[in-house]
Amino acid sequence: MKIVHISDLHLKKFYNGDLPIEITKELIEDVWKSFYEVSKYINKISADIVLIAGDVYEREFFNMSDMNRFLEIIKSIDAKVFISCGNHDYLDDDSLWNRVELPKNLYVFTNEFSYVDLEDLGARIFGISYDSFKFNKILEEPQLSHEHKNILVIHSDLKDDRYLPLSKDFLNKFSYVALGHIHKRQKVMDRVFYSGSIEPHSFKDTGDRGIIIYDTDKDEIEFKDFSSKDFVTLEYEISKDDSLQEILREVQKLLDDGNLYRIKLKGKHKNHSQISEFLNSNLDAYYFEIIDEVKNDLDIYEVFRDDYLVKNFLESFDDTESLAKNLAIEYLLEQYNGI
Ligand SMILES: [Mn+2]
Numbered sequence: 001m002k003i004v005h006i007s008d009l010h011l012k013k014f015y016n017g018d019l020p021i022e023i024t025k026e027l028i029e030d031v032w033k034s035f036y037e038v039s040k041y042i043n044k045i046s047a048d049i050v051l052i053a054g055d056v057y058e059r060e061f062f063n064m065s066d067m068n069r070f071l072e073i074i075k076s077i078d079a080k081v082f083i084s085c086g087n088h089d090y091l092d093d094d095s096l097w098n099r100v101e102l103p104k105n106l107y108v109f110t111n112e113f114s115y116v117d118l119e120d121l122g123a124r125i126f127g128i129s130y131d132s133f134k135f136n137k138i139l140e141e142p143q144l145s146h147e148h149k150n151i152l153v154i155h156s157d158l159k160d161d162r163y164l165p166l167s168k169d170f171l172n173k174f175s176y177v178a179l180g181h182i183h184k185r186q187k188v189m190d191r192v193f194y195s196g197s198i199e200p201h202s203f204k205d206t207g208d209r210g211i212i213i214y215d216t217d218k219d220e221i222e223f224k225d226f227s228s229k230d231f232v233t234l235e236y237e238i239s240k241d242d243s244l245q246e247i248l249r250e251v252q253k254l255l256d257d258g259n260l261y262r263i264k265l266k267g268k269h270k271n272h273s274q275i276s277e278f279l280n281s282n283l284d285a286y287y288f289e290i291i292d293e294v295k296n297d298l299d300i301y302e303v304f305r306d307d308y309l310v311k312n313f314l315e316s317f318d319d320t321e322s323l324a325k326n327l328a329i330e331y332l333l334e335q336y337n338g339i
Contacts, residue, residue, distance in 0.1 A: 001121050003151065004042050004079070005212040007053035007180030008197040009035055010088065011070065012061040016202060023260075023287055027199070027229070032069070034198045034226045038211055039073050041224070045213065047079045048121055053180025053195065054086025054130070054155030062089070067096045075103045080118065084109045085129035086155030086180055087163060092131050109153075113139045117148065124148040126174070130155060134162040142173055149175040149216060157181050158188065176214055185212070185223060193221070203231045203262050229286075230259045238267035240297045244278045252283060261288040268297035296333045303336055 011031055015024045042050055057066065074081055085091045085108065097108055107116055109127035116125050124145045128137075144150045152174045157163035163181055168189060171177050177192040183205055185196035195212040197205065209227035214220070236251050255261055269275060276292040304310040310332065317325040 001049065001123065001149070001216045002045060002047040003176060003178075003214040003216065004038075004045075004047045004050045005053065005153075005176075005178040005193065005195045005214065006035075006038065006050065006198065007155070007178070007195045008055045008086075008183055009052075009057065010055055010197060010201060011035070011057040012066060013058045013201055014061065018289075019260075019287065027201075030228045031199045034228060036073055038198065038226055039077050041211075041226075043076075043078050047213070049118070049123065049125070049151075050077060050079050050081040051125070051151070051153040051178035052081065052083045053153050053178045054084050055088040055180055056083060056085070057089050059089055062096065064096060064099070067100055071100060071103055071106075074106050077105060079105065081106045082109070082116070082125050082127060082153050083107070083129075084127035084153045084155055084180070087130050087133045087135065090130035090132055090135065113137075113142075115143065117145070122148050124150050126150065126152045127154060128164075130164070135164050136161055137164065139164075139166075139170070142170075144173060151176045151178070153178040153180075155180040175216065178212075185210075191221075198226045200227060200229070200231045203233055203260075205231055206233070228258075231262070232259050233262040233264065235264045235266055238265060238269050238275065238294055240268050240270065242269070244271065244275065247275060248279060248282050251279060255283070255285045255288065258286050261285055262291065263288055264291045265294050268295045270297045272296050296330070298333055298336070300329045300333060303333065 009031055012028060015027055091097060091108065091111060102108065109129045111129055111131040113126070113128040118125065126142055128139070142150065150173065154177070155164065156166050156179055158165055171189065171192045175191060179188065179192065179194045182194045183197040183201065184207060186194045188194065193212055196209060198209050198211065200209055208225040210223060210225040213222045213224060234254055236254065238247055251263060265275060272294040275294055276290045279290055300314070314325065
């Protein structure tokens with residue numbers, strides 16, 4: 001039996017920060033595209049079960065036409081699909097789930113901890129949906145079956161009381177646990193995984209994004225990447241003798257097409273005040289932002305060599321006041337550079 005584990009699609013999630021609206025829209029569309037690609041892949045590998053461990057969508061922004069779009073993709077999947085809703089798509093009376101007819105191959109778990117048996121596959125699938133943004137419930141003992149593989153799909157932060165924390169003893173009872181909530185893919189213990197989100201949603205979301213495939217016959221776990229764009233944070237150390245053109249050329253080399261970059265500039269340079277402006281107007285990338293941490297490479301005594309007032313001022317600091325002195329130097333050089 002092949003199980004595909006997906007979580008944290010966060011369909012219709014708006015980027016939490018400062019991105020141009022066109023890019024925000026593209027990022028939202030990317031998640032749809034990736035999920036569509038995942039659906040085709042599920043059929044290609046003839047998976048038997050798909051487990052979606054919550055946060056399928058953002059409740060605030062997900063409307064009926066989004067729901068229908070989602071269900072069309074689900075219908076195209078040959079496998080049986082199980083969803084346990086999480087804290088962003090929690091299931092209550094107002095949920096869109098109550099207003100649609102579910103496809104035959106989809107089961108959405110209720111707010112009670114329960115299970116569904118799949119006799120043809122010899123599997124018992126356990127799950128539970130959140131009923132509000134915070135959800136902390138003591139789960140009763142699972143009614144494990146000896147004739148079935150007992151599998152759990154659930155949205156949980158293992159250490160946070162607000163998001164259905166679970167003990168290792170509890171997790172250990174199952175043949176596989178598909179966890180959702182944490183966006184970074186990780187193994188919690190044998191056959192207990194967070195699959196992570198299928199697309200990154202911020203500069204904090206580094207690393208590959210995708211789905212987990214668990215083959216129960218071979219007892220093999222496989223990860224497959226589906227993300228279309230990466231959020232990349234990189235550092236570039238400026239050499240003090242580089243020209244602006246050289247800096248531009250070197251930074252440009254670090255950027256690939258289609259990713260989003262946060263570029264931290266480090267080092268010292270005498271034109272430090274011009275570098276980020278120059279890069280902002282000349283770098284070519286889908287999206288980038290610059291964090292300018294370049295320090296001044298000017299010698300204060302050289303800059304103010306004829307200014308006795310400044311020289312006397314700097315000499316007035318004693319050895320215990322080096323911190324204040326450095327701040328004063330930094331300030332004077334910034335004034336000199338006209339920042
Ligand atoms: Mn969550």
